Amino acid sequence: MEDQFGSDFMTIVDEDGTEYELEVLSSIEYNGCTYLAVTPAGVEEDEEVEISILKSVEEDSEPILCAIEDEEELQTVYNLIMDQLYEEEDED
Secondary structure (H helix, E strand, C coil): CCCCCCCEEEEEECCCCCEEEEEEEEEEEECCEEEEEEEECCCCCCCCCCCEEEEEEEECCEEEEEECCCHHHHHHHHHHHHHHHHHHHHHC
C-alpha cells in the first residue's frame, strides 16, 4: 500500500460473520509484508481509542488480516509505525 492523504476505511468480516468498519491510520512494508495500524471507525475525538496492528497475509490466494503473534515482530512494527506517524505529524 502506498501513502495516501486522508483517512482510509475498510470493512472486515470475522470468522463468525460479524462485520467491523476500521479506519486505517497507517500502513508500512516490512520484510516483504504489509502491516496496518487500524482503529474502529466512528470513534469520537474525546473517546479512548484502541489501535491494533494487523499483518496482511495471503491465504488461498486471498489477502487476510491477522494479529501478529510474535512479540518481537509486533514491537518492531509498532516502533516503525510510531516513527512514521510522528514523522508525518512533524511535517504538518
